[in-house]
Amino acid sequence: MTATKGMWSKRTARVLTVIIVGFYGLDMLMLGGFSPWTLGMRLVWALSLLAYSAFDSEVLPDPWARWIEDLHIVVIACSVVGLVGLTGGTRSPYFVLVPVLPLANCLLYRRSARAGLLGGAVGSLGTFALGWMMEHHLLDALFRMSIVLAITLFSTYLAQQVGLTQGSEQEVRLERARRESLELLAVSEHRRAQTEKLAELGRLASNVAHEINNPLAYVGSNVDFVRDALRRPGEAPPEELAEVLEETREGLKHIRQVVADLKGFARMDAREPTECALAEVVGDAVKLASLRLKHVVRLRVEVPESLPTIFVVRQRLVQVVLNLLVNAGDALEEHGRRDGEVWVRGLGGEGRVVLLIEDNGPGFAPQVLPRLFEPFFTTKGPDKGTGLGLSLSRELVAQFGGQLTASNRPEGGARLCIEFPVQGVRETGIE
Numbered sequence: 001m002t003a004t005k006g007m008w009s010k011r012t013a014r015v016l017t018v019i020i021v022g023f024y025g026l027d028m029l030m031l032g033g034f035s036p037w038t039l040g041m042r043l044v045w046a047l048s049l050l051a052y053s054a055f056d057s058e059v060l061p062d063p064w065a066r067w068i069e070d071l072h073i074v075v076i077a078c079s080v081v082g083l084v085g086l087t088g089g090t091r092s093p094y095f096v097l098v099p100v101l102p103l104a105n106c107l108l109y110r111r112s113a114r115a116g117l118l119g120g121a122v123g124s125l126g127t128f129a130l131g132w133m134m135e136h137h138l139l140d141a142l143f144r145m146s147i148v149l150a151i152t153l154f155s156t157y158l159a160q161q162v163g164l165t166q167g168s169e170q171e172v173r174l175e176r177a178r179r180e181s182l183e184l185l186a187v188s189e190h191r192r193a194q195t196e197k198l199a200e201l202g203r204l205a206s207n208v209a210h211e212i213n214n215p216l217a218y219v220g221s222n223v224d225f226v227r228d229a230l231r232r233p234g235e236a237p238p239e240e241l242a243e244v245l246e247e248t249r250e251g252l253k254h255i256r257q258v259v260a261d262l263k264g265f266a267r268m269d270a271r272e273p274t275e276c277a278l279a280e281v282v283g284d285a286v287k288l289a290s291l292r293l294k295h296v297v298r299l300r301v302e303v304p305e306s307l308p309t310i311f312v313v314r315q316r317l318v319q320v321v322l323n324l325l326v327n328a329g330d331a332l333e334e335h336g337r338r339d340g341e342v343w344v345r346g347l348g349g350e351g352r353v354v355l356l357i358e359d360n361g362p363g364f365a366p367q368v369l370p371r372l373f374e375p376f377f378t379t380k381g382p383d384k385g386t387g388l389g390l391s392l393s394r395e396l397v398a399q400f401g402g403q404l405t406a407s408n409r410p411e412g413g414a415r416l417c418i419e420f421p422v423q424g425v426r427e428t429g430i431e
Contacts (some may be wrong), residue, residue: 102119119152216251222245272313276314293325297329308353323389328359341360342359355420357416
């Protein structure tokens with residue numbers, strides 16, 4: 001870990017330098033005149049601060065940066081001890097700086113225990129030397145040294161606790177930020193899914209209108225016929241009226257079914273995965289897709305009802321299958337094939353359920369296939385696609401433990417494969 005300069009800055013160093021040198025006036029009052037030695041100690045202290053604030057620890061190797069910081073701390077500690085010795089030793093008014101030095105180092109050097117211990121060691125030895133050499137009291141010197149050592153250890157412990165507390169607070173802030181980011185991402189993904197679903201509904205809107213208008217046309221004609229027949233009794237036999245009303249009933253039933261299918265597709269309330277039969281999911285998607293595909297391609301469905309159940313959100317998987325079917329229809333229509341066909345086949349085995357959606361169109365171009373699932377990548381015009389359908393489909397399938405892949409058929413045409421683990425295998429953890 002690279003040595004850090006803590007709270008030091010050039011401005012802080014300049015302010016401290018002025019204070020350190022300015023207090024020399026008190027030295028002269030205390031000593032009764034000019035003292036070059038105390039001035040020298042203060043200058044060494046001040047110059048050390050200026051020099052340390054000027055050097056850039058980032059440009060030096062880690063060991064060199066640490067050595068410079070250690071030297072700086074030792075120089076300051078020696079300057080303080082020397083100043084105390086020149087102004088009265090343990091009876092100097094500056095002696096209070098010696099036990100305070102370890103705590104100050106811990107605070108000024110980013111609560112570094114190393115800085116506190118180093119400054120405390122120099123201060124303890126200096127205190128013992130001052131007490132023994134100047135007052136010749138061994139016990140008094142040891143007592144004062146022990147006080148400085150105790151303060152040093154306390155300062156180091158306090159610095160470590162402050163560091164741990166700040167580290168914990170930082171982790172809490174990071175975790176809160178990560179959680180908020182995940183929540184925002186989930187909301188964004190849900191909105192993106194809704195946007196893509198609305199886009200799909202928009203693409204189907206014209207076909208839905210056509211599918212509803214056809215039965216509405218003959219329902220309206222039949223109603224007019226029955227009305228005219230009731231106004232002129234005897235002109236139409238009851239059997240003919242009954243037949244007309246039955247046709248009207250079938251037309252209304254067809255309209256009701258189209259509306260029900262669309263309402264079921266539009267609902268996305270169920271978010272919890274449940275056991276589903278793949279045949280039922282494909283059946284729902286085919287009902288909706290037939291509105292788009294019935295006039296474009298032939299749709300062949302071979303999904304056995306005996307396939308194992310899968311664990312998904314049914315309406316979301318319907319959305320995925322519908323998107324793949326409509327994409328196949330668009331590709332065949334754009335290619336201009338009159339004999340276009342789309343096959344939907346379900347397979348099972350080896351703990352997997354596979355759904356294949358294939359067509360006899362042009363397939364995927366070599367430069368398109370690697371980017372097929374990229375968000376906003378599309379080969380369609382701006383009025384036909386957003387480039388989110390396949391990307392969103394792959395994400396939805398992955399949420400249920402499945403996999404969506406794309407390839408070209410050997411016989412020609414595109415192949416999209418949805419693969420799911422069966423429910424029983426998922427529960428036992430077997431892949």
